[in-house]
């Protein structure tokens with residue numbers, strides 16, 4: 001009697017969204033490195049992305065990329081506000097395709113969270129010391145003229161004509177992302193940046209048609225999502241990342257996220273990427289209690305109540321746990337961020353941990369690694385067999 005082969009894990013089963021096929025369901029989440037010069041990708045970016053691209057994920061996202069210079073968080077943000085930004089990004093998108101990795105890009109605008117220190121210099125407002133280091137300050141914009149906190153720049157309150165112009169900046173950056181060769185667009189609506197500032201009742205206290213109530217607060221982010229969906233190729237997916245809850249009294253709630261996701265679905269958004277927090281501090285500052293996969297319930301609720309695909313992210317580091325999220329239909333994709341910085345080969349090792357024989361799995365690794373490692377694997381197996389057969393002393 002033969003033992004049936006173990007079922008293929010869902011995590012390593014391909015999935016198609018629109019006409020884009022992902023070889024597996026592991027996605028590397030966007031991770032800003034704050035290392036660009038005038039918005040342009042540098043050597044560090046290629047080394048960083050290279051590690052992630054060769055690690056086996058089905059899709060790798062390029063970090064939050066600013067749609068305008070004003071929309072940067074720090075002086076080191078990547079940008080797509082001019083054609084000069086395209087070649088650096090095209091190089092990496094093209095390389096991803098040679099490795100059967102779907103190239104994704106996240107577009108963002110910092111709003112009142114702009115003109116800030118790079119995280120490792122303090123994550124606060126720029127200081128005299130930062131300026132002496134060569135950093136530059138700039139004016140910021142937001143739904144209202146309320147600063148992020150004490151010491152931060154007071155943003156300019158966006159007027160209605162300025163909102164129309166800003167939408168065009170998103171669209172222009174989206175067109176450049178297409179030219180650069182990206183297959184998936186993610187619109188950054190999370191972590192306290194401009195779109196989240198419009199959504200949350202804490203940061204959007206406008207009383208015009210772009211505030212006042214939930215419908216008004218959703219209006220600008222929905223206009224931008226709709227405009228981007230219109231220009232993004234119809235055969236390619238658009239993801240949108242939300243902070244599903246603010247985790248702050250009187251803030252954006254899960255009910256709001258469900259209502260918002262319904263609107264996004266009708267506008268053709270394909271996947272809701274469910275993160276949380278960040279309205280005041282960094283998204284990794286724990287206002288919401290941390291536990292393994294603490295944001296998975298947000299992805300689950302949106303998926304079930306709205307009937308839209310979701311991506312789960314946040315403290316997912318165990319492959320069995322990741323598989324279980326998919327098996328229990330809580331999400332369609334699993335995004336990994338910091339764990340991939342620790343171990344860029346997380347997807348490759350997860351597939352082995354979920355039961356695939358190393359020598360078979362390595363057939364799908366970049367041949368420059370896989371060919372050698374398969375041979376090493378056979379040698380390891382042989383040594384182990386010899387050890388097992390040797391008489392015990």
Ligand SMILES: Cc1cc2nc3c(=O)[nH]c(=O)nc-3n(C[C@H](O)[C@H](O)[C@H](O)COP(=O)(O)O)c2cc1C
Pocket residue numbers: 029030031032033063064106188190191241275283313314315316335336337338339
């Ligand atoms: C270095 C770093 C940079 C990040 N940059 C971004 C970003 O550009 N856009 C974004 O939406 N989230 C960003 N995040 C958040 C991650 O995408 C992810 O949601 C978060 O780290 C939780 O997932 P994890 O527990 O797997 O790290 C960043 C996180 C890290 C650690």
